[in-house]
Amino acid sequence: MPVRRYEKRTQYLHCSSADTDDPLCKIRPILKLISENISKRYKPRQYQAIDEGMIAYKGRHKAKQYIPSKPTRWGLKVWLRCNSVIGFCHQLDLYLGRDQYRGIRTSVGHAVVEKLTKGLEGRNFQLFYDSFFTSIALARSLLEKRIFSCGTIIRNRKGFPSHLKNLPRMSQGEYVIRWSG
Template structure:
């Protein structure tokens, strides 16, 4: 979140965060060097490419697609993680690691 309180149609308000008002930016970064490899500014629900998929799936897919097939490992938090995302990345030669919530859709009973 980039702090911003001015007028902007896609400004976000998140009351539980330290920076409550601002511009939400999704980024993919190199874990070892810390370089930003790509980013996307979230401009709201209307700008989504595939509204049938969850937002987390769409964000990770769009940011990681240039790096598919190279054997990279993607680490995500629980907001982004899902079984569908893990299967999609695996099909494209990319690995996924992250915490998954026990009530997430598509999770097998054995994993719960």
């Protein structure tokens, strides 16, 4: 779409809501519409990946984040579930800060993965994620739903078994597999 046509269309587009508690009240209907259309048009493949990403944003917003390790340092942080082969994004969720996860009994990573995998239950998907999301409780929860998972670990994370914490230092390409039951 040419820039002028886009600017003309956005000139007349405005979403509004009386909900002042939701910082995304103006764009939530658009996000919902995009998410619904993606799920209708594209069926997810067996291999899925969950990670965080940044949407570049220089304006003012309560959800704006600064993450120095990302190529886009300033912006809106989003959780993404993508096809791990071609990178197509199936689902996204904007991170609005810690307040969004108050009252949950699991870790933030666990809650994010649970939310992004709704609808994948019982279909033998294989999910890959990094150390932020990895936990024994999450792996068990996903396995109960017939979603297989793979993730890297942080050795000193709370809740990890001691035999995993005491493994010798591994070099790139080495791996250890453990299972229970």
